[in-house]
Amino acid sequence: MLSPLDTDLASVTVLHAVQPGDGGVARVVVDLVRAQRAAGLRVAVACPPGTGLSAAVRADGAETHDWRAGRDPGPAVLRETRDLARLIRAVRPGLVHAHSAKAGLCARLAVRGRIPTVYQPHAWSFEAVEGRTAAVARRWERFGARWTDRILCVSEAERRTGEEAGIAADWSVVHNGVDTDRFTTGGPPGNPAPTVVCVGRLCRQKGQDVLLAAWPGVLAEVPAARLVLVGDGPDEEPLRSAAGPSVRFTGAVADTVPWYRAADVVVLPSRWEGMALAPLEAMAAGRPVVVSDVDGARESLPPAHQPLCLVPPEDPAALATALVRLLGAPGLRHRLGREAHEHVLSRFDVRRTGAAVADVYRELAGVRGAEHREPIAK
Structure with missing residues (x-):
């Protein structure tokens, strides 16, 4: 400083x-x-x-x-x-x-x-x-x-x-x-059901429509999975219309930290970015992330995570495959989350x-x- x-x-x-x-x-x-x-x-x-x-x-x-x-x-x-x-x-x-x-x-x-x-x-x-x-x-x-x-x-x-x-x-x-002290968490979430969280404005840029298109493919392999969309925005109504009972909308929240801590995996399927903040916050909280390969994504992830955690933009099938892989492997999620936390501490402290x-x-x-x-x- x-x-x-x-x-x-x-x-x-x-x-x-x-x-x-x-x-x-x-x-x-x-x-x-x-x-x-x-x-x-x-x-x-x-x-x-x-x-x-x-x-x-x-x-x-x-x-x-x-x-x-x-x-x-x-x-x-x-x-x-x-x-x-x-x-x-x-x-x-x-x-x-x-x-x-x-x-x-x-x-x-x-x-x-x-x-x-x-x-x-x-x-x-x-x-x-x-x-x-x-x-x-x-x-x-x-x-x-x-x-x-x-x-x-x-x-x-x-x-x-x-x-x-x-x-x-x-x-x-x-x-x-990001403020690494604010987002640091004590350990895995311990959810009763595998939980995916997406934090972002509900709009075309952030790609929640792509995520909802991918979600049936996730449920086919992980039927108990739950998806939480955190935020509000102009696309909220059509997204709600396309969502099923396993998807929760929180609306705007004053503090995103509890939602990162509640996640097994955090996802952001953006169509474009400079460098998205939500994946950095999620990694600071020790959560593995899945992100679309847009500007800033490769630079934000640990290099070893890229084959698992980067997917092409606007590709629901690839997004579903990446989420299923992580939801089915608790040990892998824990390792990726720990590595992601250390990565943010060393490179992305505010x-x-x-x-x-x-x-x-x-x-x-x-x-x-x-x-x-x-x-x-x-």
């Missing part, structure tokens, strides 16, 4: 511009804000009001500003950009750190290079869409890079995806981290992430906008 005596950064105000205000992105930002405030930085957060992120940073005593921004682009972008520009002028940060596509769009349009700007995609916008919309998103990311002093990726795979899309930028890769992000800030803290750059939007 940063030292409170780190005077080269103590005078820098960091503004985190964030949308969405929930899910993994919010958890990453909460951890960063806590670390930076403990180090003596002045930290401000602009995020949608009424979200988990807004509540968490306010409870921690961080400077918080309501920024009413939706998830998707559209006609509201102009208003959202103007609102964020006003917040930036009020806060007067020395560095802006924009998280995810919407905040990355509005912050870079508002600042246009006048203040050192870090953009953290948390998975690329063009992966979430198809056709003409994806082409427009790629063009924007290429254009927006000119107003970005550093693009901060959470995996080497995410960086490569950006480069392959033609985005020319100064890159840094800082893996996501303190390492905080220190690495501070190094990026330190590099940029003395950067001034070039004379030809435009002023903040009004």
Whole structure:
């Protein structure tokens, strides 16, 4: 972590511009804000009001500003950009750190290079869409890079995806981290029935529909198995309609730790990611994970686990096979869980992430906008 005596950064105000205000992105930002405030930085957060992120940073005593921004682009972008520009002028940060596509769009349009700007995609916008919309998103990311002093990726795979899309930028890769003390568990769950847990927003990205398509194949081999979907989201109704009696929906939960501890196996069949947080949290809790082979997945798993725990995206048969293999082998699950826990302790502790992000800030803290750059939007 940063030292409170780190005077080269103590005078820098960091503004985190964030949308969405929930899910993994919010958890990453909460951890960063806590670390930076403990180090003596002045930290401000602009995020949608009424979200988990807004509540968490306010409870921690961080400077918080309501920024009413939706998830998707559209006609509201102009208003959202103007609102964020006003917040930036009020806060007067020395560095802006924009998280995810919407905040990355509005912050870079508002600042246009006048203040050192870090953009953290948390998975690329063009992966979430198809056709003409994806082409427009790629063009924007290429254009927006000119107003970005550093693009901060959470995996080497995410960086490569950006480069392959033609985005020319100064890159840094800082893996996501988790609070290993919070997620550490005392041992196996001891469930009466084999239990699979999926933690994530109920949406197309996270692939719960693929998991439900795979689930009959799991039940054919392990009839007593139970599946728990933790979270809420726009796809909840169709997912509930497709689920059988062995599937439980928890809705949104304030604390995911008990659900990781209740799992025999944790699964996340995403269609795209930067580096998903839920598998890291599950491994910190000593649980084996099964994940789809998207950006960040290989980097997050112990190499020896990849043949057992990585499956192709959108492949229900392969997903069912991997889950059946682990559910039928308690000894293997225990070994994988123990190895996963040690792996996260050594490589994905949130303190390492905080220190690495501070190094990026330190590099940029003395950067001034070039004379030809435009002023903040009004």
